Amino acid sequence: MNEEIYEVVKTFPKFSEFLNSVTTDGEINIQGWCENIKQEYSSYVYYDIENICPVVIRYLTKLKENTHEYNTKEGCNYLYYWLYEKAHKNNADDLTFTLYKSLLSNFGDYQSEICTFNVDKITGDIFQKLKDLYNLYDHFDKFQKKETCNSSTCNCAQECVDIYNKLEDSCSNDSYSSFCIELDKFGHKYNEHMKDNDTCEHTLKSVRSFRKNNLQVILLPPISIILVISFILFILYKYTPFPSWLLLRIKKNKRTRNYLNDESYQLLHNDKSRMDNSQNEPYNIEYHSVHDS
The missing domain is CATH 1.20.5 (Single alpha-helices involved in coiled-coils or other helix-helix interfaces)
Structure with a gap:
């Protein structure tokens, strides 16, 4: 999954909105669903299990109901990323992986299973790369929708340029890694969009590729x-x-x-x-x- 997950990061902003929309969905009755999880992980201080479990159950329920609109594998990858983000500062790689599997198993006790494909553990290094790619696509998504970043739409594009250029060192010695290939794809997408954009005069219209013909x-x-x-x-x-x-x-x-x-x-x-x-x-x-x- 470590290679595949880089390919689906571009969908994470969409699934972030999806998760936020179902967080307070009162139509889903989750009474009793999280009791076992709460007891099992009550001693772990890295996670607010009491609040995390209901969100996960609602998210998986809605994801299962909307497979015609949302790709299940992409949605499950985002859920794992979201869980990891909750505790990445505590280096809880193993715990996050175990919690993710436990939540899926708990959901399967009440409904048919979802996210049945195998996943590998996210490590701190992989998470940081995922986060960088996610921030790129998140700002780019806002720029395309003409939303604002620090009171300006053009700031969203500038953030893309700043984050992208910051990652040059990551690809200087291994420009053909899965991460750098996805980074290069983002660069092409940004350049293509900015080519016909006549706003943001002070924002760089194109970024250079880190993947040279070596x-x-x-x-x-x-x-x-x-x-x-x-x-x-x-x-x-x-x-x-x-x-x-x-x-x-x-x-x-x-x-x-x-x-x-x-x-x-x-x-x-x-x-x-x-x-x-x-x-x-x-x-x-x-x-x-x-x-x-």
């Missing part, structure tokens, strides 16, 4: 293969009877070719002689016939 990356695999093959041939030549065997093999093949060539030549020569003789026979017969008459 000849080292392109040429490294074939060069490595050539070096490995050369090394193997050197070892074979230096420390094994391979050269002698190869030389004998070449000589044998050469003798075989010479023999075949001689045979072919002899066959062609014999065929030609037979053809010449056969062509002369009619004339001889005709000559004798005339002479006899």
Whole structure:
């Protein structure tokens, strides 16, 4: 999931709005649903279980009811991110993962299961990258909707530029990682949108790609293969009877070719002689016939 989750971060702003809209949904009766979870995690100070569990139950219920509008896998990835955000400062990686699985299991006790696919644990490093991508898309989403950031719509675009440029060091040595590929996709999306935008005169209209046409990356695999093959041939030549065997093999093949060539030549020569003789026979017969008459 660590690679896949970067691909769905662009949908997180949408699911954030979705979660906020169902938080106070009084139509969903959750009485008794969270009692086991509250007891199990009552001693964990990192989470406000009493408030988190009802939100999760409402969120999963509405997500299940709206699969025609919301992608389940994307929604479940956001839920895991949202839970992690609640306690990331406490380095509670294992606890968050366990709580996420427990909440899904608890939901499955009352309704058919959702979020049944496997997930990997989010670590602090992965979370920070997810958060950076999320902030990029969140500000970009607000800019597209002409909402304000610090009293100005253009500030939303400027925030995108600032966050994007801040991440250059993250991709300087590994520009083809899943994170940097998604970052590059955002850059293309931003540039495409700003190309036809005539507002925000003081905001950068395009950001540069961190993924360069790196000849080292392109040429490294074939060069490595050539070096490995050369090394193997050197070892074979230096420390094994391979050269002698190869030389004998070449000589044998050469003798075989010479023999075949001689045979072919002899066959062609014999065929030609037979053809010449056969062509002369009619004339001889005709000559004798005339002479006899």
